[in-house]
Amino acid sequence: MMSDARTIPVIPESIFDGERGSGCLIANSGEVVARTGGLPDGGGWVEAMTAIRRDADRAARHFGFSAWDAVVIECENGVIGVAPAPVTAQGAGALAVAACPAGSPPGYVRRVLRRLVSLAGTGLNGGGE
Amino acid sequence: MVSMETAIPEREVARLSARADVRLALAAGERDGLVVHAAGRDAGAADAAAALFASVYRRARAAAAAHDYGTPQLLRLQSPDGEVLAAGSGELVFVLVAERGANLGRLRLDLLAAAGASA
Amino acid sequence: MSPRAESWVDEPLRRFVLDTDVQLAIVMHPSGQVLGQHGFTRAVDVMAACALGAAIHASSAELGRVVDGKPFADLYQAGASRQVFLGSCNTRRGRYLLLAIFDDASSIGLVQLFFEQFRATMAEAVEKTPPAVPLFGEDFDRALARSLDALFAQPRAHEEGPNAAR
Numbered sequence: 259m260m261s262d263a264r265t266i267p268v269i270p271e272s273i274f275d276g277e278r279g280s281g282c283l284i285a286n287s288g289e290v291v292a293r294t295g296g297l298p299d300g301g302g303w304v305e306a307m308t309a310i311r312r313d314a315d316r317a318a319r320h321f322g323f324s325a326w327d328a329v330v331i332e333c334e335n336g337v338i339g340v341a342p343a344p345v346t347a348q349g350a351g352a353l354a355v356a357a358c359p360a361g362s363p364p365g366y367v368r369r370v371l372r373r374l375v376s377l378a379g380t381g382l383n384g385g386g387e
Numbered sequence: 388m389v390s391m392e393t394a395i396p397e398r399e400v401a402r403l404s405a406r407a408d409v410r411l412a413l414a415a416g417e418r419d420g421l422v423v424h425a426a427g428r429d430a431g432a433a434d435a436a437a438a439l440f441a442s443v444y445r446r447a448r449a450a451a452a453a454h455d456y457g458t459p460q461l462l463r464l465q466s467p468d469g470e471v472l473a474a475g476s477g478e479l480v481f482v483l484v485a486e487r488g489a490n491l492g493r494l495r496l497d498l499l500a501a502a503g504a505s506a
Numbered sequence: 507m508s509p510r511a512e513s514w515v516d517e518p519l520r521r522f523v524l525d526t527d528v529q530l531a532i533v534m535h536p537s538g539q540v541l542g543q544h545g546f547t548r549a550v551d552v553m554a555a556c557a558l559g560a561a562i563h564a565s566s567a568e569l570g571r572v573v574d575g576k577p578f579a580d581l582y583q584a585g586a587s588r589q590v591f592l593g594s595c596n597t598r599r600g601r602y603l604l605l606a607i608f609d610d611a612s613s614i615g616l617v618q619l620f621f622e623q624f625r626a627t628m629a630e631a632v633e634k635t636p637p638a639v640p641l642f643g644e645d646f647d648r649a650l651a652r653s654l655d656a657l658f659a660q661p662r663a664h665e666e667g668p669n670a671a672r
Contacts (some may be wrong), residue, residue: 262447284491297454298453298454298455299441301451303450303453303454306446306449306450306452306453306454307450309446309450310443310446310447310450313439313442313443313446314443314464316439316442316525317439317440317442317443317464317471318464318466319440320435320439320525320619321432321435321440321484322432322468323464323466323467323468323469324467324468325466325467326464326465326466327465327466327467328463328464328465329447329462329463329464329465330441330462330463330465331447331450331451331459331461331462332459332460332461332462332463333451333454333457333458333459333460334456334457334458334460335455335456335457336454336456338447338450338451338454338456340450357454357456363441364463364491396578398640415615415616416615418610418613419613419614420613420615420616420619421613421614421615424576434615434618434619435619437615438613438615438616438618438619439616439619441615442613442615442616443614486584
């Protein structure tokens with residue numbers, strides 16, 4: 259489920275420290291509530307991200323981890339980072355997703371994710387109504 | 388008699404599990420989540436680790452495809468209690484469960500080498 | 507959904523489905539009587555799955571006795587796009603079967619892992635619920651029809667019998 263792109267708050271590109279990248283926050287409902295960069299618009303991509311969250315939740319719970327902080331996936335053509343985000347009063351920010359160029363260091367991806375998670379916690383301003 | 392097909396993953400799992408900061412190393416079927424080989428002081432949790440983390444790796448593959456990023460080469464699940472690394476190799480996925488504070492750079496290289504050797 | 511005598515299986519079944527992402531699941535008595543289900547939309551499909559599952563369990567158990575001296579335990583079969591798992595669990599109240607059907611969203615590894623937990627939650631649920639009304643206190647057809655009615659909340663003329671007598 260996607261909100262009208264004109265009303266989705268825009269995440270500041272400064273979270274990427276001048277590098278290329280895209281990111282978004284996905285609510286528990288599956289709605290993209292904030293974004294930046296050229297993420298796919300198809301619902302299948304969001305479902306893939308939320309499926310990672312569900313699986314990571316399940317794996318941590320049943321393997322005895324107290325929680326999980328992030329999943330980073332290094333691929334041939336890019337790096338995807340996923341992190342659980344706090345739920346705001348609007349119900350937003352259940353999942354933070356970052357997509358970075360291939361070869362991006364894991365530490366950099368984690369830093370971008372932390373910034374996204376922080377944005378989810380403090381709310382977003384600008385970019386839309 | 389051990390065939391070449393099974394000897395290499397078994398050897399790689401043994402090599403990975405020999406590190407002091409590795410709690411568990413295993414090779415599992417990516418699709419079925421069943422253990423092929425496992426070793427390490429937490430080997431008793433191998434069945435659960437194989438099923439759970441093979442599933443996360445399958446989800447990662449779908450996420451990479453949805454974003455047109457090609458094949459996932461390495462997955463890291465980070466937790467306050469440790470780290471899990473996974474790398475696919477054909478029909479298998481190698482999974483490492485590492486102690487908190489482990490040398491992740493070294494483990495990453497070792498895991499990718501294991502996956503490459505078994506491909 | 508109307509209350510059922512066997513609603514105690516709902517929570518173990520719910521947790522199993524949540525943990526495994528299976529598409530379809532049935533908890534049944536080895537006779538084929540359904541106690542709980544997930545994912546089915548038609549009673550006739552549940553009936554068919556229960557009948558087949560019970561028959562497969564009975565014949566595979568007997569095969570195990572013949573070749574191995576004891577019944578075979580759980581059964582797994584992979585198809586082109588879907589897979590089937592049939593497992594049994596023993597409780598103080600007797601044996602029950604779980605039939606699960608899943609695709610690539612799940613795996614046999616996950617199903618086996620959480621089936622062990624399902625066995626434990628079934629045993630716990632039995633301990634927490636009062637003794638059930640015997641399943642076969644009246645004729646099997648009526649009891650089966652009543653279970654299906656309760657699951658699908660569609661009253662049927664089960665008092666007259668669903669089919670001609672065998």
